Amino acid sequence: MTPGRVALKVDCDTDEGTREGVPRLLSILEARGIRATFFFTLGPDRSGLAIRRIFTRKGFLRKMLRSRAASLYGWRTMLSGTLLPAPMIGERRAGAMRAAAKAGHATGVHGWDHVRWHDRLDAMSAEEIREDYGRAHAEYLRIFGIPARASAAPGWTANARSLEAQEERSLLFASDTRAGSYFFPEAGGRVFRTLEIPTTLPTLDETLAWPDLKTDADRRAYFRRAARGTQVHTIHAEVEGRSKAGLFEGILDDWLADGVAFPLLSDLAREVLAHHDLIPVRSLTTTTLPGRAGTVATGWPEAAGAA
Ligand SMILES: [Zn+2]
Numbered sequence: 001m002t003p004g005r006v007a008l009k010v011d012c013d014t015d016e017g018t019r020e021g022v023p024r025l026l027s028i029l030e031a032r033g034i035r036a037t038f039f040f041t042l043g044p045d046r047s048g049l050a051i052r053r054i055f056t057r058k059g060f061l062r063k064m065l066r067s068r069a070a071s072l073y074g075w076r077t078m079l080s081g082t083l084l085p086a087p088m089i090g091e092r093r094a095g096a097m098r099a100a101a102k103a104g105h106a107t108g109v110h111g112w113d114h115v116r117w118h119d120r121l122d123a124m125s126a127e128e129i130r131e132d133y134g135r136a137h138a139e140y141l142r143i144f145g146i147p148a149r150a151s152a153a154p155g156w157t158a159n160a161r162s163l164e165a166q167e168e169r170s171l172l173f174a175s176d177t178r179a180g181s182y183f184f185p186e187a188g189g190r191v192f193r194t195l196e197i198p199t200t201l202p203t204l205d206e207t208l209a210w211p212d213l214k215t216d217a218d219r220r221a222y223f224r225r226a227a228r229g230t231q232v233h234t235i236h237a238e239v240e241g242r243s244k245a246g247l248f249e250g251i252l253d254d255w256l257a258d259g260v261a262f263p264l265l266s267d268l269a270r271e272v273l274a275h276h277d278l279i280p281v282r283s284l285t286t287t288t289l290p291g292r293a294g295t296v297a298t299g300w301p302e303a304a305g306a307a
Pocket of ligand 1: 012114154155
């Protein structure tokens, strides 16, 4: 069997994850000679508001208890923006963000206010979305000195209005969706020309809720088998960079032993865009995923259940 390729996408959602998780991930990746693409949330960390979902979203409490969210994410993160004031992540953690770029990793935008976007996108007007997205890009420009060429929607939450805001930037690609292959999204009667590269593998935190994977050894075996063909794997600075760092290192070592390669998402984008005519147009819709509360955006709903 030819070894697969796994593009690592690192979502940094919180202040604590960016402060602690990013440096930890940088050393884990450097020790193995692996490059990844880091997406940074740049505005207020209101992740403590996620607690609100206990009351507003069916299944969230069950998931929290099953995944032991507090030990996974840390109490400080759970309380940020509720009992503790919401820290501005870009202002406080620019150093950790620049360190990722300096170490040779690719970087992009993962939103301004992650919690608001994830919970409220469909209730936000086109103007509110453009402003939120624009603030994230302005802060990225301030920190890195060059405009972002890629973005990843918080919580894989996207709609026609968010794609419109995205289309106004000259991005090389976006990674807003789950499952399937690359595509140009169609939404609200418009075909967008920003290439979409979906996350294809389940996230580690999703697999923690799968009843058939009982131990970390089961999870390592699952991810080892899953690295066939070309895959995009999203990890979280809050999870793989903190409480699950050891398990993540095991997964990487299995992949390295099998000869898996780690292209950047921008490498995949350039490969695909070289054959522009072959990129399919797919309708943007939503789906659910095993182990994840709520819905996520997808262009390939038929592929979402296959994980
Ligand atoms: Zn995120």
